[in-house]
Amino acid sequence: MEAIEKIKEMALQSVPGAQIEIINSTPAAQQPALLVDRDHIYGVGKFFKEDPRFQMDFCSCVTGVDYLPKGDKPGFIEVVYHLYSIAQKHGPIVLKVRASRELDQCRVPSLTPLWRGCEFQEREAYDLFGVKFDDHPDLRRILMWEEFTEHPMRKDYVPPPDYEWEPTPHDDTLQRAAQAQGIMPPSAQEELGKAKKK
Amino acid sequence: MIQPLAEEKGYSLTPGSEGLIETQTLEVSIGPQHPSTHGVFRMDCVLDGETVVQLKPVMGYLHRNHEQLAERMAWLGSMPYTDRLDYFNSMTNNWAYALSVEKLAGIKVPERAEYIRVIVSELSRLQNHSSVIGFMLQDLGAWGTPLLYAFREREKILDLFEAVSGSRMMCNYMRFGGVRVDFDDKMLAMAREITGKFPKFLDEFEKLLTNNEVLLGRCQKVGILPKELAINASISGPMARASGVEYDIRKVDKYGVYGRFDFRVPVGEVGDVYDRYMVRVLEMRESIKILQQALHDIPVGPHIAPEVKLRNFKIPAGDGYGRIEAPKGELGFYLVSDESGKTPYRYHVRPPSLINLTILEDMCLGHKVADVVIILGSVDIVLGEVDR
Numbered sequence: 062m063e064a065i066e067k068i069k070e071m072a073l074q075s076v077p078g079a080q081i082e083i084i085n086s087t088p089a090a091q092q093p094a095l096l097v098d099r100d101h102i103y104g105v106g107k108f109f110k111e112d113p114r115f116q117m118d119f120c121s122c123v124t125g126v127d128y129l130p131k132g133d134k135p136g137f138i139e140v141v142y143h144l145y146s147i148a149q150k151h152g153p154i155v156l157k158v159r160a161s162r163e164l165d166q167c168r169v170p171s172l173t174p175l176w177r178g179c180e181f182q183e184r185e186a187y188d189l190f191g192v193k194f195d196d197h198p199d200l201r202r203i204l205m206w207e208e209f210t211e212h213p214m215r216k217d218y219v220p221p222p223d224y225e226w227e228p229t230p231h232d233d234t235l236q237r238a239a240q241a242q243g244i245m246p247p248s249a250q251e252e253l254g255k256a257k258k259k
Numbered sequence: 260m261i262q263p264l265a266e267e268k269g270y271s272l273t274p275g276s277e278g279l280i281e282t283q284t285l286e287v288s289i290g291p292q293h294p295s296t297h298g299v300f301r302m303d304c305v306l307d308g309e310t311v312v313q314l315k316p317v318m319g320y321l322h323r324n325h326e327q328l329a330e331r332m333a334w335l336g337s338m339p340y341t342d343r344l345d346y347f348n349s350m351t352n353n354w355a356y357a358l359s360v361e362k363l364a365g366i367k368v369p370e371r372a373e374y375i376r377v378i379v380s381e382l383s384r385l386q387n388h389s390s391v392i393g394f395m396l397q398d399l400g401a402w403g404t405p406l407l408y409a410f411r412e413r414e415k416i417l418d419l420f421e422a423v424s425g426s427r428m429m430c431n432y433m434r435f436g437g438v439r440v441d442f443d444d445k446m447l448a449m450a451r452e453i454t455g456k457f458p459k460f461l462d463e464f465e466k467l468l469t470n471n472e473v474l475l476g477r478c479q480k481v482g483i484l485p486k487e488l489a490i491n492a493s494i495s496g497p498m499a500r501a502s503g504v505e506y507d508i509r510k511v512d513k514y515g516v517y518g519r520f521d522f523r524v525p526v527g528e529v530g531d532v533y534d535r536y537m538v539r540v541l542e543m544r545e546s547i548k549i550l551q552q553a554l555h556d557i558p559v560g561p562h563i564a565p566e567v568k569l570r571n572f573k574i575p576a577g578d579g580y581g582r583i584e585a586p587k588g589e590l591g592f593y594l595v596s597d598e599s600g601k602t603p604y605r606y607h608v609r610p611p612s613l614i615n616l617t618i619l620e621d622m623c624l625g626h627k628v629a630d631v632v633i634i635l636g637s638v639d640i641v642l643g644e645v646d647r
Contacts, residue, residue, distance in 0.1 A: 066279055085577065086363075086577045086578050087363045087364070087365075087574065087575050087576070087577030087578065087579055087596065088365070088575060088577070089362065089363060089364060089365025089579075090362050090363050090365075090577065090579030090580075091580070092578075092579050093369060093576075117489050117507075118491065118492060120493055121493060121495075121582070121589060122580060122582075122591050122593055122607070122609040124593055124605075124607040124609075126578075126595055126604075127604045127605075141578075141593065143580050143591075143593070146507045147490050147504060149512050150506070153580060155580070161345045176491060176492075176493065177488070177491045177492040177493070177617060177618070178491065178492045178493020178494070178614055178617060179493075180492075180617050181613055181614060181616070181617050182614065185613075189324075189326075198591075202319075202644060203318065203319060204318065204319040204322040204647075205319060206319065213324055213327065214324070214326060214470065216328060225368065245437065
């Protein structure tokens with residue numbers, strides 16, 4: 062396949078108005094990615110799928126990455142697509158698209174209409190990162206249960222405290238258990254009182 | 260309620276029943292405690308009589324957020340944990356992860372280690388495919404016998420894995436830049452013996468199954484997956500090849516030393532359950548060919564790259580994706596390293612089992628409930644990998 066700069070030029074020619082930026086991988090991996098803006102990711106994906114020079118008919122891997130804000134740089138959620146071609150046996154072309162970390166603005170266009178293989182993987186990205194994929198046919202949680210409200214793969218996710226009730230009177234454990242459960246049974250209060258007096 | 264749903268799915272009701280009898284569809288939940296779902300997996304089916312008109316796979320019962328756990332430890336720390344993804348093939352899981360990390364860090368693996376990796380992975384493929392066929396026959400109603408025939412052979416391979424890694428299933432065998440323990444002559448002799456005797460078992464297995472009338476009747480033209488859909492839905496591994504997709508990552512990427520071996524890629528024509536069975540049998544025969552060549556050519560030398568540090572192992576900032584042809588399909592790891600480089604900033608597993616389930620509904624529509632069980636059996640899923 063051609064060098065990444067040339068691929069970028071080709072994509073720019075056929076999808077006018079797209080903003081594409083090259084992002085390098087680790088020096089050894091040699092898998093530079095194309096960062097495409099949200100409005101043109103579908104068009105660029107379609108170009109790579111249908112252009113006879115690429116024929117990227119196989120969308121192998123879809124995932125999200127959460128980047129926290131650093132200094133004055135805002136954080137973002139990046140969705141990464143790895144495209145391969147089965148017809149021409151080459152690849153990968155890596156497409157990246159960024160969305161805001163704010164839950165209500167965290168939206169990108171879905172590529173499931175292009176590659177059916179994105180269906181479950183985009184559902185997973187929605188489930189674990191909270192990215193809403195517009196035009197996804199069936200955007201539901203896939204691994205977590207329906208009633209779950211948060212998105213556990215985000216870097217700022219705090220798991221709920223689940224200290225189990227421990228009857229042995231260690232005051233530290235008792236306090237944490239009481240805090241976690243929002244209750245403090247009378248026996249625990251007595252134990253805590255005794256511990257404090259000592 | 261059924262009528263619009265059935266029309267939408269392009270499926271016609273029993274002729275003559277329209278308007279005469281009031282029919283109702285039935286919603287049945289197959290699983291998560293049903294033995295035929297191969298673990299804690301659920302299929303929400305809508306049935307018209309015995310025929311499936313809608314089917315939604317439901318997973319996540321075994322979800323433990325493997326990816327987040329891996330992001331909290333050092334790079335090597337999650338190597339034993341990859342064993343638990345597809346617990347039938349811990350060797351290939353290890354290899355996929357090691358290969359991805361080596362790709363990111365630019366580590367060169369010594370030749371002997373590459374050959375050892377090929378040997379253990381192909382043995383892993385043999386035991387996976389034979390067991391899967393056994394399980395599929397179990398789903399067909401052949402209780403026990405084919406599965407135990409397969410397990411008898413699997414035991415021999417697991418004995419070798421135990422001798423070499425100390426564990427039968429959770430091998431934790433590979434390290435960045437090589438493998439943990441070298442194969443000594445005794446182990447190589449064991450591997451040669453297994454390879455030598457396996458074709459005989461396969462002949463016996465095939466004699467019992469391949470032209471079996473019940474197997475042919477139940478599997479042919481059931482659960483057909485067209486080639487275009489298989490590619491579009493990112494189906495990989497034996498399932499894609501049964502549908503006629505000639506794509507094997509061992510041939511395409513030539514990772515490790517696969518470029519040196521002479522083997523063919525079996526491809527199906529129809530894409531039904533029988534083709535998936537047949538492709539697996541043929542793949543085992545090709546694996547034996549690879550094993551014979553690898554065991555013949557294995558060079559002497561170090562089994563792990565000496566320059567790779569076990570402690571304080573770091574990777575420069577950036578990302579990368581590595582993939583191998585695991586027995587179930589394309590197993591890939593997408594890894595991101597940040598400035599500190601000590602732990603993965605992002606660690607994503609591309610599980611073949613989960614993605615191969617994307618088209619489960621398409622394959623099952625219009626078939627009977629009993630066929631759903633064997634279609635799922637032919638997909639070959641392991642829930643440790645689906646749910647992660």
